[in-house]
Amino acid sequence: MSYDTNNIFAKILRGEIPCHKVYEDEHTLAFMDVMPQADGHTLVIPKAPSRNLLDADPAALGALMATVQKVARATRQAFGAEGVLIQQFNEPAAGQTVFHLHVHILPRSTGVALKPHSGKMADHALLAQHAEKIRHALEA
Numbered sequence: 743m744s745y746d747t748n749n750i751f752a753k754i755l756r757g758e759i760p761c762h763k764v765y766e767d768e769h770t771l772a773f774m775d776v777m778p779q780a781d782g783h784t785l786v787i788p789k790a791p792s793r794n795l796l797d798a799d800p801a802a803l804g805a806l807m808a809t810v811q812k813v814a815r816a817t818r819q820a821f822g823a824e825g826v827l828i829q830q831f832n833e834p835a836a837g838q839t840v841f842h843l844h845v846h847i848l849p850r851s852t853g854v855a856l857k858p859h860s861g862k863m864a865d866h867a868l869l870a871q872h873a874e875k876i877r878h879a880l881e882a
């Protein structure tokens with residue numbers, strides 16, 4: 743399977759469609775998932791193109807995971823979560839629906855159930871508010 747340059751995250755990287763950005767550096771971008779499974783559900787992607795983890799350049803993974811850790815800490819703090827779930831799907835059989843490598847960051851607390859994967863589109867004003875909370879925690 744090859745990389746499709748017209749996947750939705752490639753379009754976000756090129757600025758062709760908007761996102762609620764929480765963090766960006768030379769190698770990575772983090773933004774809110776539009777169908778969050780939990781408040782604060784964030785996605786981190788490498789700027790280098792790859793379909794998923796299986797075809798990624800290992801050299802890109804260090805920067806990716808460093809951003810995942812940074813944003814996971816900020817997200818936990820911003821939402822007062824007890825823990826953080828990190829998820830990453832490879833190919834449709836494993837649940838992948840967007841074919842540019844991405845890592846899910848999901849704040850978790852005891853007794854708060856996750857909503858379905860790729861479920862309901864969230865209100866954009868709420869996503870903007872959540873992104874602002876995470877950006878604020880990143881600056882702290």
Ligand code: 5GP
Nearest residue numbers: 750761774775776777831837838839840860
């Ligand atoms: P996957 O199943 O590939 O791991 O997850 C893809 C994720 O991307 C899903 O959680 C879905 O809600 C999210 N998503 C799909 N389309 C868009 C979009 O246009 N913008 C953003 N920010 N997230 C999206």
